[in-house]
Amino acid sequence: MNKLYAPWRSDYVTGTAHKEKKDKLKNDCVFCAAFTENNDEKNFILKRFKHCIVMLNLYPYNAGHLLILPIDHKGELHELSTEIRNELMETINLSINALTKVLKPQGFNVGLNLGIAGGGGIPSHLHFHILPRWNGDTNYLATLGEVKVVSSDLFKIYKDLKNEF
Numbered sequence: 814m815n816k817l818y819a820p821w822r823s824d825y826v827t828g829t830a831h832k833e834k835k836d837k838l839k840n841d842c843v844f845c846a847a848f849t850e851n852n853d854e855k856n857f858i859l860k861r862f863k864h865c866i867v868m869l870n871l872y873p874y875n876a877g878h879l880l881i882l883p884i885d886h887k888g889e890l891h892e893l894s895t896e897i898r899n900e901l902m903e904t905i906n907l908s909i910n911a912l913t914k915v916l917k918p919q920g921f922n923v924g925l926n927l928g929i930a931g932g933g934g935i936p937s938h939l940h941f942h943i944l945p946r947w948n949g950d951t952n953y954l955a956t957l958g959e960v961k962v963v964s965s966d967l968f969k970i971y972k973d974l975k976n977e978f
Contacts, residue, residue: 842938843935844882844940847868848884854971857869860904860978861884862900863900864883864885864896864900865881865897865901867904867907869971869974873967874942875944875950877915877916877918877970878943878944879908879942880941881901883897885897886937887938888933888939889939890927890939905923908943911977912945915973915974918945918947919946919948920945921943921945922942922946924942925941
């Protein structure tokens with residue numbers, strides 16, 4: 814394996830370049846802002862529970878890509894009570910059932926990206942991803958052109974899932 818010496822990337826690798834992103838406050842959080850607005854349709858919020866919220870991802874990897882989030886602005890699982898963690902898991906299960914009925918996917922990817930190094934795009938407010946999957950839902954465009962086609966109407970999926978929830 815060839816190695817490229819790049820000391821200018823030290824700040825990126827050690828996290829000092831990401832400190833600002835990691836330490837975002839609740840009032841800077843796009844999720845917290847959406848939760849406090851009284852417009853679930855505008856924010857694609859499908860269901861509010863006692864401790865968590867189900868919403869459509871505005872930048873989906875696939876049709877029906879959901880986010881399951883605690884209402885509390887927390888970036889780590891250990892910061893949540895057992896009750897909230899349990900509700901998150903039950904909500905993931907309920908969401909998979911709703912997606913199965915409405916979109917009839919052939920499988921799912923369910924995951925949690927913790928921290929910037931773990932792939933967390935908004936690491937200050939943890940969130941689970943539920944991605945419905947179909948056989949053949951990826952093709953050469955993603956590999957060669959770095960383009961992913963999501964051939965679905967976000968508003969129609971929201972309406973259909975909202976009815977199911």
